[in-house]
Amino acid sequence: MTLLLPQLNHIHKPPLVVPYRNLRKPYRLPVISAVSGKDLIISGKVRAVEPKEAKTVLATEGYVVLDVRPVWEREKSRVKGSLHVPLFVEDPDNGLITLLKKWIHLGYIGLWTGQKFTMFNDEFNLQVVEAVPDKQSKVLVVCGEGLRSLMAISKLHGDGYKSLGWLTGGFNRATEGDFPDIEGPEELRFATIGGASYYLLKLLVLLQSFGKEKENR
Template sequence: MTLLIPQPNHIHKPPVVPYRRLRKPYRFPVIFAVSGKQLILSGKVRAVEPKEAKTVVASEGYVLLDVRPNWEREKARVKGSLHVPLFVEDTDNGPITLLKKWIHLGYIGLWTGQRFTMFNDKFTLRVVEAVPDKESKVLVACGEGLRSLVAVSKLDGEGYKSLGWLTGGFNRATEGDFPEIEGTEELRFATIGGASYYFLKLLVLLQSFGQNSKE
């Protein structure tokens, strides 16, 4: 005799969702930074010291691409440089974003003066519009060199063949490294803001006072 076990008329099964749908089409900037560093170590992207920048731009025909956000560039910029920000200010005022902005302000913003940003999803599009020839020489620069690593990786993926990376960013630039600077600050201090800016000004003042006292 066969034992018959009654079965429910409808058995609920969770819907099968393709794995691709669960993945977001977004990769963290740190991944691109690592990729950019690998491109430099392999020699595919040229590392350019700030003291070499004037020659590279003036004599070798490199386009200087500044990827800093607007508020840094307004303080100081190389005259004639191309500007396409890699990150832009996040203007969303939803409750979750506002909470993130508040945390950012407390931990980072008050000290550095940096605003809460989001990735500029039109970055490569704007660069291609400005420099359509992908054989062009492009020297990518930011404040400290990290954001420009991300930008280098993105542009390499877009097909640019002759990329350069400003080692250490504008923060390592000294007077004379670039032909002409516009703005109200020294180029190397443009990234610094918030409380750290006034702390730096105090250190510079004390250093100057100490030198004058010795004289």
């Protein structure tokens, strides 16, 4: 047995050790962080447009309106001639987990606001490019409250659109006459509101109008 040991030692050599300096470092993809819509507004890279300025801006500066609201909000009220690419779409998934989420959403949010269970529109950027192929175009991005349009301008700015405008506060702050032509059965400021909150708001508006009429008598 002792005569075989040298042969075994010769066969089972220790593994080759490669110096660390010769090892290639693993390649990592660069991390690209999108600038938030809020930062774009603060820096001035995206123009903030007040609803009361919208009519003049559209008429004299060549902006087109890009409505990023879901289709059920747009059906209630919209700016005539505006483009429509929703940032969120209705979630069609009927899996058990999603159905549970939808049920909770309906109980806590849907009945009150009338909003449906949604998901991100994965083709948002592609659909905007189809609607506005010239990325030098002046585009006023709008939604109901101003939050979804903030998200949209971040995505669009990262995709190369550099002449963007943002409607401050969204259509909720718009009043009659802020936009040239409106289509749909509702006022722009009410289009985002649905469910029980819609009827409560209508009641408050009616009571407010009744109070003003009583004061004027």
